[in-house]
Amino acid sequence: MSERLGVRKTYKLVLNGAFPRSESGRSYEVLDAAGALLANAAQASRKDLRDAVRAARAAQPGWWGASAYNRGQVLYRVAEMAEARREELVDQVVAAEGVERVHATATVERAIDRIVWFAGWTDKIAQVYGGTNPVAGPYFNFSIPSPSGVVGVVAPAEDSLLGLVETVMAPICAGNAVVVLASETRPIPAVLLGEMAATSDLPAGVLNVLTGRLAELAPVLADHEDVDGLDLAGAGEMRADLAARGAGSIKRVLADDPRDPDAAALRRIRAFLETTTVWHTIGQ
Amino acid sequence: MDDHPALASPLNALDYDPAPESTAVAHLRESYGLFVDGAFTAPEASEQFATLNPATGRSLATVAHGTVDDVDRAVAAARRAFPAWSTRPGSERAKYLFRIARLIQERSRELAVVETLDNGKPIRETRDIDIPLAAAHFFYYAGWADKLEHAGFGPAPRPIGVAGQIIPWNFPLLMAAWKLAPALAAGNTCVLKPAETTPLSALVLADIIQQAELPPGVVNIVTGDGRTGSALVEHPDVDKIAFTGSTEVGRMIQRRAAAAGKHLTLELGGKGANIVFEDAPVDEMVEGIIDGIFFNQGHVCCAGSRLLVQESVADEVVRRLMRRVDQLRVGDPLDKNTDVGAINSAAQLARIRELADAGEAEGAERLTSACALPSEGFWFPPTVFTNVAQSHRIAREEIFGPVLSVLTFRTPAEAVAKANDTTYGLACGVWSEKGSRTLWVAERLRAGVVWANTYNKFDPTSPFGGVRESGFGREGGRHGLEAYLDV
Numbered sequence: 001m002s003e004r005l006g007v008r009k010t011y012k013l014v015l016n017g018a019f020p021r022s023e024s025g026r027s028y029e030v031l032d033a034a035g036a037l038l039a040n041a042a043q044a045s046r047k048d049l050r051d052a053v054r055a056a057r058a059a060q061p062g063w064w065g066a067s068a069y070n071r072g073q074v075l076y077r078v079a080e081m082a083e084a085r086r087e088e089l090v091d092q093v094v095a096a097e098g099v100e101r102v103h104a105t106a107t108v109e110r111a112i113d114r115i116v117w118f119a120g121w122t123d124k125i126a127q128v129y130g131g132t133n134p135v136a137g138p139y140f141n142f143s144i145p146s147p148s149g150v151v152g153v154v155a156p157a158e159d160s161l162l163g164l165v166e167t168v169m170a171p172i173c174a175g176n177a178v179v180v181l182a183s184e185t186r187p188i189p190a191v192l193l194g195e196m197a198a199t200s201d202l203p204a205g206v207l208n209v210l211t212g213r214l215a216e217l218a219p220v221l222a223d224h225e226d227v228d229g230l231d232l233a234g235a236g237e238m239r240a241d242l243a244a245r246g247a248g249s250i251k252r253v254l255a256d257d258p259r260d261p262d263a264a265a266l267r268r269i270r271a272f273l274e275t276t277t278v279w280h281t282i283g284q
Numbered sequence: 285m286d287d288h289p290a291l292a293s294p295l296n297a298l299d300y301d302p303a304p305e306s307t308a309v310a311h312l313r314e315s316y317g318l319f320v321d322g323a324f325t326a327p328e329a330s331e332q333f334a335t336l337n338p339a340t341g342r343s344l345a346t347v348a349h350g351t352v353d354d355v356d357r358a359v360a361a362a363r364r365a366f367p368a369w370s371t372r373p374g375s376e377r378a379k380y381l382f383r384i385a386r387l388i389q390e391r392s393r394e395l396a397v398v399e400t401l402d403n404g405k406p407i408r409e410t411r412d413i414d415i416p417l418a419a420a421h422f423f424y425y426a427g428w429a430d431k432l433e434h435a436g437f438g439p440a441p442r443p444i445g446v447a448g449q450i451i452p453w454n455f456p457l458l459m460a461a462w463k464l465a466p467a468l469a470a471g472n473t474c475v476l477k478p479a480e481t482t483p484l485s486a487l488v489l490a491d492i493i494q495q496a497e498l499p500p501g502v503v504n505i506v507t508g509d510g511r512t513g514s515a516l517v518e519h520p521d522v523d524k525i526a527f528t529g530s531t532e533v534g535r536m537i538q539r540r541a542a543a544a545g546k547h548l549t550l551e552l553g554g555k556g557a558n559i560v561f562e563d564a565p566v567d568e569m570v571e572g573i574i575d576g577i578f579f580n581q582g583h584v585c586c587a588g589s590r591l592l593v594q595e596s597v598a599d600e601v602v603r604r605l606m607r608r609v610d611q612l613r614v615g616d617p618l619d620k621n622t623d624v625g626a627i628n629s630a631a632q633l634a635r636i637r638e639l640a641d642a643g644e645a646e647g648a649e650r651l652t653s654a655c656a657l658p659s660e661g662f663w664f665p666p667t668v669f670t671n672v673a674q675s676h677r678i679a680r681e682e683i684f685g686p687v688l689s690v691l692t693f694r695t696p697a698e699a700v701a702k703a704n705d706t707t708y709g710l711a712c713g714v715w716s717e718k719g720s721r722t723l724w725v726a727e728r729l730r731a732g733v734v735w736a737n738t739y740n741k742f743d744p745t746s747p748f749g750g751v752r753e754s755g756f757g758r759e760g761g762r763h764g765l766e767a768y769l770d771v
Contacts, residue, residue: 128436129436131762133743133745133746133747133761134745135741135743135745135746136420136743137741137743139738139741141743141745141746143746143747143761143763148751228752240542240543240545241543243542243543244538244539244540244542244543246538246542247535247536247538247539247542248535249707249752249753250531250534250535250538250550250552250752250753250754250755250756252756253542255542255545263438263771266438267771270766274732274751275732275747275749275758275763276726276729276731276732276733276734276751277732277733277734277746277747277748277761278723278726278733278734278735278736279733279734279735279736279738279741279746280719280722280736280737281568281736281737281738
């Protein structure tokens with residue numbers, strides 16, 4: 001009896017809820033930790049990036065417009081999808097990062113638990129970061145946090161799943177839409193997470209995952225005038241240049257190395273939150 | 285919206301006698317040095333430049349132009365002071381800030397006159413708004429100094445270090461208070477660069493800081509122009525830059541701060557929309573529009589410089605508005621009856637004239653107050669443009685002067701779309717008696733501040749700041765602490 005030939009998977013972009021190849025038709029080889037060919041990934045073009053920003057911009061008001069309760073449920077649904085595909089994630093973390101299976105399992109479990117943690121934030125943010133202000137006058141004055149809008153993320157290069165979850169879920173739980181440039185050398189976990197998000201109830205365009213060459217894509221993302229914020233966690237040596245490019249349209253730029261995870265996560269949530277303060281007269 | 289009979293009566297024609305505030309209380313010196321490491325440098329030690337009274341165009345005093353070396357000495361003093369200041373018990377830092385607040389109150393008359401002389405804004409505003417709010421800011425943040433762990437940024441929030449603070453000329457002392465009070469409460473040390481055209485009130489504040497016996501180097505004040513500010517931004521030992529000013533300069537600063545990895549907050553320009561629905565409370569609304577654009581000669585980043593009026597009431601609103609505009613008293617800023625003072629500088633006047641001329645050239649209709657203007661100094665009459673299109677420069681660019689552009693809308697959705705059709709996002713106003721609609725609109729406006737049935741209100745407890753190209757970070761309130769904490 002002949003051995004069954006495996007069905008290989010093609011890893012594509014996650015763009016506006018669909019899984020297209022790059023419009024450029026390009027792909028690049030992704031190697032595993034041992035240097036063997038793991039898969040071909042789509043090599044996104046600048047046009048793909050602009051399309052992703054457009055999709056994110058279009059999706060963001062709907063995502064933010066949903067109730068905070070609903071957004072929490074949707075993110076929890078992403079965790080459910082990830083849990084169901086746990087083994088696949090573990091396989092890919094082992095392949096990408098070259099770690100022991102037990103270590104990869106712990107990483108995946110932690111990543112899923114973090115998605116749950118972020119899911120729980122959606123309806124707490126306004127209470128923790130908003131509030132009323134006791135102004136000296138006949139006004140009801142309150143501050144409400146709202147999302148910056150479209151956030152561009154350069155995902156961590158090494159920590160291909162957990163780092164990705166931290167950088168992507170923080171802005172999304174706050175109501176932003178995200179365009180993420182996956183780790184260039186370890187993009188597969190990001191594509192998987194994008195697939196899970198797309199097959200949960202996350203509206204199309206809220207999470208767009210691009211794979212490809214950072215040197216080609218990141219400057220375009222940092223320069224893009226319709227991107228409101230940048231998380232440069234995985235930008236490495238490009239960080240200072242990209243942060244400076246962000247000044248072109250006064251982007252909110254998070255360019256630091258995170259320290260302890262919870263504080264860093266809160267910093268990430270706050271980084272892409274705006275505060276609107278409303279004064280309303282009080283009178284009879 | 286019927287005419288009130290009193291408005292048509294001959295009482296209208298009655299004039300006021302001049303009621304000028306005395307300038308003796310200002311105690312201006314001929315020349316000023318820099319305030320570094322707890323002491324004033326000798327004026328002779330620096331190149332001096334004149335600061336003018338914009339109401340006359342004449343020199344008030346000369347102040348030092350801080351050089352790269354001066355900035356370096358100031359930053360070094362701030363750095364030396366940082367370890368002790370940041371580890372001093374918060375309750376002790378608080379008491380220094382309370383002292384400063386009290387001294388501002390005690391010297392409020394002097395500060396009001398100095399501010400009015402140097403800035404050109406009416407004494408009524410410096411006396412009733414700028415100076416009391418500056419004191420209130422120190423009071424408010426004084427109380428935070430020993431409660432930082434309760435501010436929602438974790439159990440042990442740490443200060444950032446040496447803060448370089450660059451402030452504008454439109455609210456000189458108030459902006460100094462907005463910058464210094466939270467920074468000091470959080471345990472940072474500061475180098476403050478006042479605006480080139482309005483350095484004097486900050487120098488009085490330096491004197492107050494000496495009187496309060498604040499440890500040397502905790503606050504340093506270095507006067508100068510853009511070159512001085514640039515040296516501060518470039519200084520490698522400055523950990524944080526806080527800037528209030530134009531979006532153009534903010535962009536430049538962000539680029540440089542990003543390259544150097546400095547913390548940064550920016551409070552930049554705006555093109556605020558004041559949205560008037562047909563059910564707005566009429567008298568309050570007219571006063572609010574006036575206050576929104578003519579307060580401080582329109583030198584306000586959050587000015588309501590675009591009036592969006594519902595089409596059904598547009599003609600009536602403009603008619604009432606112009607009647608009120610004609611009653612504004614423009615002139616001597618020291619006169620207690622003055623509503624609109626002098627334009628801060630010749631350069632700003634030129635910018636306002638250029639944009640107003642562009643408004644006419646692009647086809648908008650120009651309505652100007654019939655008021656007489658003084659013959660010397662820098663003046664621009666309160667001006668309203670009607671028939672303005674979204675594409676006109678006067679509807680898109682920040683004028684930073686007493687110039688209002690009137691546009692119309694039909695539906696709430698259109699009002700929101702037009703209000704948001706700008707790269708800025710600092711402040712907006714909404715005028716309506718229907719609370720549900722006001723909240724619906726407020727929720728959709730991309731702005732850091734929304735005033736509902738009021739405008740241009742400020743309070744130390746209330747976070748202020750912009751979204752989009754109006755900058756990031758907040759000043760005021762609990763939120764304002766984050767700008768000075770490494771969290």
